[in-house]
Amino acid sequence: xxxxxxxxxxxxxxxxxxxxxxxxxxxxxxxxxxxxxxxxxxxxxxxxxxxxxxxxxxxxxxxxxxxxxxxxxxxxxxxxxxxxxxxxxxxxxxxxxxxxxxxxxxxxxxxxxxxxxxxxxxxxxxxxxxxxxxxxxxxxxxxxxxxxxxxxxxxxxxxxxxxxxxxxxxxxxxxxxxxxxxxxxxxxxxxxxxxxxxxxxxxxxxxxxxxxxxxxxxxxxxxxxxxxxxxxxxxxxxxxxxxxxxxxxxxxxxxxxxxxxxxxxxxxxxxxxxxxxxxxxxxxxxxxxxxxxxxxxxxxxxxxxxxxxxxxxxxxxxxxxxxxxxxxxxxxxxxxxxxxxxxxxxxxxxxxxxxxxxxxxxxxxxxxxxxxxxxxxxxxxxxxxxxxxxxxxxxxxxxxxxxxxxxxxxxxxxxxxxxxxxxxxxxxxxxxxxxxxxxxxxxxxxxxxxxxxxxxxxxxxxxxxxxxxxxxxxxxxxxxxxxxxxxxxxxxxxxxxxxxxxxxxxxxxxxxxxxxxxxxxxxxxxxxxxxxxxxx
Amino acid sequence: xxxxxxxxxxxxxxxxxxxxxxxxxxxxxxxxxxxxxxxxxxxxxxxxxxxxxxxxxxxxxxxxxxxxxxxxxxxxxxxxxxxxxxxxxxxxxxxxxxxxxxxxxxxxxxxxxxxxxxxxxxxxxxxxxxxxxxxxxxxxxxxxxxxxxxxxxxxxxxxxxxxxxxxxxxxxxxxxxxxxxxxxxxxxxxxxxxxxxxxxxxxxxxxxxxxxxxxxxxxxxxxxxxxxxxxxxxxxxxxxxxxxxxxxxxxxxxxxxxxxxxxxxxxxxxxxxxxxxxxxxxxxxxxxxxxxxx
Amino acid sequence: xxxxxxxxxxxxxxxxxxxxxxxxxxxxxxxxxxxxxxxxxxxxxxxxxxxxxxxxxxxxxxxxxxxxxxxxxxxxxxxxxxxxxxxxxxxxxxxxxxxxxxxxxxxxxxxxxxxxxxxxxxxxxxxxxxxxxxxxxxxxxxxxxxxxxxxxxxxxxxxxxxxxxxxxx
Numbered sequence: 001x002x003x004x005x006x007x008x009x010x011x012x013x014x015x016x017x018x019x020x021x022x023x024x025x026x027x028x029x030x031x032x033x034x035x036x037x038x039x040x041x042x043x044x045x046x047x048x049x050x051x052x053x054x055x056x057x058x059x060x061x062x063x064x065x066x067x068x069x070x071x072x073x074x075x076x077x078x079x080x081x082x083x084x085x086x087x088x089x090x091x092x093x094x095x096x097x098x099x100x101x102x103x104x105x106x107x108x109x110x111x112x113x114x115x116x117x118x119x120x121x122x123x124x125x126x127x128x129x130x131x132x133x134x135x136x137x138x139x140x141x142x143x144x145x146x147x148x149x150x151x152x153x154x155x156x157x158x159x160x161x162x163x164x165x166x167x168x169x170x171x172x173x174x175x176x177x178x179x180x181x182x183x184x185x186x187x188x189x190x191x192x193x194x195x196x197x198x199x200x201x202x203x204x205x206x207x208x209x210x211x212x213x214x215x216x217x218x219x220x221x222x223x224x225x226x227x228x229x230x231x232x233x234x235x236x237x238x239x240x241x242x243x244x245x246x247x248x249x250x251x252x253x254x255x256x257x258x259x260x261x262x263x264x265x266x267x268x269x270x271x272x273x274x275x276x277x278x279x280x281x282x283x284x285x286x287x288x289x290x291x292x293x294x295x296x297x298x299x300x301x302x303x304x305x306x307x308x309x310x311x312x313x314x315x316x317x318x319x320x321x322x323x324x325x326x327x328x329x330x331x332x333x334x335x336x337x338x339x340x341x342x343x344x345x346x347x348x349x350x351x352x353x354x355x356x357x358x359x360x361x362x363x364x365x366x367x368x369x370x371x372x373x374x375x376x377x378x379x380x381x382x383x384x385x386x387x388x389x390x391x392x393x394x395x396x397x398x399x400x401x402x403x404x405x406x407x408x409x410x411x412x413x414x415x416x417x418x419x420x421x422x423x424x425x426x427x428x429x430x431x432x433x434x435x436x437x438x439x440x441x442x443x444x445x446x447x448x449x450x451x452x453x454x455x456x457x458x459x460x461x462x463x464x465x466x467x468x469x470x471x472x473x474x475x476x477x478x479x480x481x482x483x484x485x486x487x488x489x490x491x492x493x494x495x496x497x498x499x500x501x502x503x504x505x506x507x508x509x510x511x512x513x514x515x516x517x518x519x520x521x522x523x524x525x526x527x528x529x530x531x532x533x534x535x536x
Numbered sequence: 537x538x539x540x541x542x543x544x545x546x547x548x549x550x551x552x553x554x555x556x557x558x559x560x561x562x563x564x565x566x567x568x569x570x571x572x573x574x575x576x577x578x579x580x581x582x583x584x585x586x587x588x589x590x591x592x593x594x595x596x597x598x599x600x601x602x603x604x605x606x607x608x609x610x611x612x613x614x615x616x617x618x619x620x621x622x623x624x625x626x627x628x629x630x631x632x633x634x635x636x637x638x639x640x641x642x643x644x645x646x647x648x649x650x651x652x653x654x655x656x657x658x659x660x661x662x663x664x665x666x667x668x669x670x671x672x673x674x675x676x677x678x679x680x681x682x683x684x685x686x687x688x689x690x691x692x693x694x695x696x697x698x699x700x701x702x703x704x705x706x707x708x709x710x711x712x713x714x715x716x717x718x719x720x721x722x723x724x725x726x727x728x729x730x731x732x733x734x735x736x737x738x739x740x741x742x743x744x745x746x747x748x749x750x751x752x753x754x755x756x757x758x759x760x761x762x763x764x765x766x767x768x769x770x771x772x773x774x775x776x777x778x779x780x781x782x783x784x785x786x787x788x789x790x791x792x793x794x795x796x797x798x799x800x801x802x803x804x805x806x807x808x809x810x811x812x813x814x815x816x817x818x819x820x821x822x823x824x825x826x827x828x829x830x
Numbered sequence: 831x832x833x834x835x836x837x838x839x840x841x842x843x844x845x846x847x848x849x850x851x852x853x854x855x856x857x858x859x860x861x862x863x864x865x866x867x868x869x870x871x872x873x874x875x876x877x878x879x880x881x882x883x884x885x886x887x888x889x890x891x892x893x894x895x896x897x898x899x900x901x902x903x904x905x906x907x908x909x910x911x912x913x914x915x916x917x918x919x920x921x922x923x924x925x926x927x928x929x930x931x932x933x934x935x936x937x938x939x940x941x942x943x944x945x946x947x948x949x950x951x952x953x954x955x956x957x958x959x960x961x962x963x964x965x966x967x968x969x970x971x972x973x974x975x976x977x978x979x980x981x982x983x984x985x986x987x988x989x990x991x992x993x994x995x996x997x998x999x
Contacts, residue, residue: 030910153658153661153662154657154658155662156658157658174662175628177662177665177666177805177806199910201883202880203908204881204910205881205882205883208883208884208906208908208910209883212906263800268801268802269724269725269727269731269802270724270799270800270801270802271569271798271802271838272565272566272568272569272798272799272837272840273801273849274569274838275569275570275571275840276569276570276836276839276840279570279843279846282846289857289858289861290858292862293858293860293861293862293909293922294861294862294907297906297907297908299906299907299909307909307913308703327602331835332836332839334832335831335832335833335835335836335839336832337832338832338833339801339832339833340719341725341800341801341807342801343843344807345801345802345804358873444978490804490805490806491735492728492731492802492804493804567840567841567845568840568841569840570839570840570843570844570845570846570847571845571846571847572845572847572848573847795837799833799834799836799837800833800836
C-alpha cells in the first residue's frame with residue numbers, strides 16, 4: 001500500500017491497481033461494505049484521472065477511501081465489481097460521467113447517460129462546459145430481452161405509475177399472478193447537480209442545492225455536504241450548532257417514517273391508516289416550520305454551523321408538539337399492528353437474504369431488517385450523536401414486515417433523541433465563519449438518512465468553490481436489491497415490496513445530465529442484461 | 537299506479553340516486569378518515585364531466601368489443617333495475633327473478649372484464665383475470681345462498697321472496713347475502729380487480745370520457761341494486777311508508793358498508809378467493825336449513 | 831379491535847384537513863415566505879445577489895441606474911439574502927400565496943441612480959452606497975471614493991497626503 005493520510009472519520013489510501021482487488025476482498029471479509037465511489041478528472045492537477053472507492057467499515061468506525069489513478073492517455077483501472085458486486089453501479093457511473101474504463105467489469109454498459117448520448121463525451125470532465133447542450137444521436141437500444149416465453153406477460157411498472165411518485169421503470173415478468181423476474185431502469189430524472197455545483201455555485205450555496213436532492217430527507221443531504229467540507233477544511237463547528245443539526249435530522253426522520261407508514265397503508269388498500277399517520281405527522285411538520293421557517297426545506301445548514309437559533313419559547317412549543325406527535329403516533333401504530341390482514345401482507349414477503357444484502361451493500365432500515373447491525377449515527381458519530389443515547393433496532397426477518405418494524409422502533413428512538421437534544425442543548429455560538437478553504441483537500445461526510453447511509457465526498461477547490469462533489473443517496477445502494485426481493489412474489493405485493501426500501505428515485509438520479517427528449521429508448525436493450533447479471 | 541309507470545319511476549330513481557349514494561359514502565368515509573371530503577354531489581359532478589368528454593380508444597385494442605363493453609354493462613344493470621322493486625314496490629315480475637338478477641349483474645362484471653381484455657393493456661389483463669376469478673368464487677357461494685333462499689321462500693320470483701318468511705334458513709341466507717353484497721360491490725378488501733396502487737384501476741385503465749362514465753355509472757347502479765334486493769328481503773310492507781323506510785335503510789346500509797370499507801386493507805386475489813370459497817359454507821348451511829324446512 | 835379503536839379515534843377527532851384555500855392558514859412569524867426589497871433602504875451593493883443560490887436576485891447596470899432584480903419564479907425562499915444584507919433592506923415576509931396569472935407580479939425591480947466618476951465620468955456606484963461608504967471610511971480617504979475602481983487604481987497613491995490606501999478602512 002502507498003501513502004496514507006489519517007483522519008478521524010476516514011482514511012485515504014493510494015492503492016496500486018494490482019493490489020486493489022485483494023484489499024477490497026479483505027475489507028469485505030472484515031465486515032466492511034461498499035458505500036460509494038466517484039471518478040474525478042484530476043488532469044488540471046496532475047494529468048491523471050482518479051477513482052475514489054469509499055468503503056464503510058462500521059466495526060472500526062472509519063471509511064476507507066481507496067484511490068486509484070490512471071494516466072490521461074490510458075484512463076483505465078481494474079474493476080472491483082468481480083470481488084464486490086456493490087461497486088457495479090458506481091463503476092458504471094464513473095465510466096459514463098468521467099470516462100474511466102474498468103478492466104474486467106462484468107457489464108460496463110451505460111447506467112446514467114441515455115442511449116442516444118454520443119460516445120466519448122463525458123459530462124463530468126472539467127473540459128466539458130456545464131451549459132453545453134448535446135444533440136442526441138441515434139439510439140442503440142430497442143432490442144427486447146428474449147429470456148421469457150409465451151406464457152409470461154411483461155407488466156410495465158412506470159415510468160408513470162401511481163405507486164411510483166417519481167418516474168422510474170420496473171418491468172415485471174409475470175406468469176399468472178406471480179412475478180418470475182424483474183428488471184429495473186432508472187436515472188430518468190437527472191438534474192446535473194454535481195456539474196452545476198462544481199461549475200457555477202459557491203461553497204455556501206451548495207447546501208441549498210444538496211437539500212433539494214430529496215424532497216423528503218433533504219436536511220440530511222445538506223448536513224452531509226457541510227460535514228464533508230468541514231472535514232476537508234478542518235472547520236470547528238460550535239457545539240450548539242451540532243445539537244441543532246441533530247435535532248433537525250431527527251425531526252426529519254420522524255416525519256419521513258410517519259410518511260412512509262402512511263404510504264404503506266395506502267398501498268395495502270388501507271387509506272384510513274394513511275390519514276391517521278399523516279395527521280400525526282402534521283405536528284412534526286409544525287415543529288419544523290416553527291424552528292426553521294418552513295415545513296420541509298429547512299435550509300438550516302451552512303458550512304461551519306447552522307443558520308437559526310432556538311429560543312426558549314420555541315423549545316417549549318416544540319416539546320408540546322412533540323408530545324402530541326408521539327402520543328398520536330403511538331396510538332395509531334399500536335392499532336395498525338393489530339390489523340391482521342395488513343400484517344399478513346407484509347410477513348414473509350419481499351425477502352432479502354443477509355448474504356445478498358451484504359454483497360449489494362444495502363443500507364439503513366433495509367440492512368437492519370436483514371440482520372445487519374449498522375447505523376452511521378452510532379458507527380461514525382457525527383453532529384451531536386456521540387453524546388446521545390439511542391438504540392439501533394435490528395430485525396432478522398429479512399421481509400417487508402421487518403423493515404416496517406425497524407422503522408417503527410426508529411421513530412420512537414427519534415422522539416426520545418429530540419427530547420434529549422432539547423433538554424441538553426448547550427449554550428454558545430451557532431456558526432463559525434472563520435475558516436479558510438484549502439485547495440484539493442478531500443473530505444467525506446456521511447449521515448444516517450431516514451432511508452439509510454447518505455455519503456457525500458468533496459474535493460475542495462479553494463476560492464470558495466468545490467472542485468468535485470459527489471453525493472450518494474441511500475436508495476442508490478438499496479435499489480439493486482429490489483429485483484431480488486420481487487422474484488417469486490405475487491403481483492399484488494410488488495407495490496409494497498418496492499415501497500419497502502422507501503425508495504427515493506430522484507435522489508438516486510441526481511447525479512447526471514440527461515437529454516429528456518429520448519424518453520422512449522431509455523429502458524430497453526443491453527441494460528436488461530445488466531440488471532440480470534447483478535441478480536446472479 | 538300502472539306497473540309500467542312504476543317501473544319507469546324505479547329506473548329513473550335508481551339512475552339518479554346511485555351516484556348520490558356514492559357521494560354519501562365518500563362523505564362518510566371522509567368523516568372516518570378525519571377529512572373534509574368532497575361534496576355529496578361530487579360523484580354526479582364527475583359523471584357529468586366524464587359524459588361530456590369523448591372516449592379515446594387505445595391503439596391495438598379490439599375496438600368493437602372495447603366500445604361495446606360499457607354499453608352492454610350498463611344495459612344489463614338497467615335491465616335488472618326494471619324488475620327489482622326499488623322506490624316503488626310494484627314492478628315487472630316473472631318467474632325466476634332472482635336468477636335473472638344474479639346473471640344480469642354477472643353479465644355486467646363479465647363485460648367489464650371483457651372490456652379490460654379488449655383494451656390489451658397489461659394492467660387491464662391482470663385486473664380482468666382477477667375480476668373473473670373473483671366472479672367464479674362469488675358464484676359458488678351465491679349458488680348455495682340463492683338456492684337456500686328459494687327453497688325457504690318457496691319460489692324464485694321476487695313476488696315470493698319479498699319479503700322472506702321468518703325462518704332460520706332465511707336469516708342465515710340474508711346475512712350471507714349481505715356479505716355477498718359487500719363482495720360484489722368491489723369494496724376493499726375485495727376490490728382486487730381495480731386496486732389503484734397495484735394495477736391502476738385494472739380493467740378500467742384504458743377507458744376514458746363517456747365510456748368511463750358509463751362504466752362508473754354501472755358500478756354505482758350495481759351497488760344500489762344489490763342493496764335494494766337485500767332490503768326487499770326484509771321490508772315487510774308496501775305504500776308510501778315502504779318508500780321512505782327503503783330510502784332511509786339504503787342510507788344506513790350504505791354508511792355501514794362505507795365504514796367497513798374505510799377500515800380494511802386489501803386482500804391478495806388468492807386470499808380473497810380463499811375467503812369466498814370458505815364462505816360458501818355459510819351458503820351451504822342456509823341451503824341445508826331451508827331443505828330441512830327450518 | 832385495532833380498527834374499531836382507530837375508527838372511534840377518527841370520529842372523536844373530527845375533521846383535521848383544512849378548508850384552505852377557502853379559509854386562511856396560519857404560519858409562524860419568522861416563516862420564510864416571499865422576499866421583499868425595501869427600495870428606500872437598498873444601496874444596490876449586490877451582497878444578496880452573490881449569496882443567492884438559485885440566482886433569483888441579479889444586479890445589472892442600465893445607463894445611469896443600477897437595477898436590483900428579484901425574480902420570485904427562481905426564488906427558493908432560503909433567506910440567504912436576508913442573512914447577508916448589510917442594510918436590512920431585504921426581508922422575507924410570511925406571504926406564500928404567489929400564484930398569479932400575471933408574470934409581472936413575480937418581479938421586483940429596484941432602480942438606484944448612480945454616481946459618475948469625478949475623473950472619467952463613468953457611472954460606477956449608487957449614490958446611496960457611496961454615501962454609506964463615506965460614512966464608514968475616514969474623511970481623508972473619502973475623496974478617493976469618488977473615483978471609479980479603475981481610476982482609483984490608476985491614481986497615484988500620493989494623490990492624497992499620507993498616502994492611505996484604504997486597507998485600514
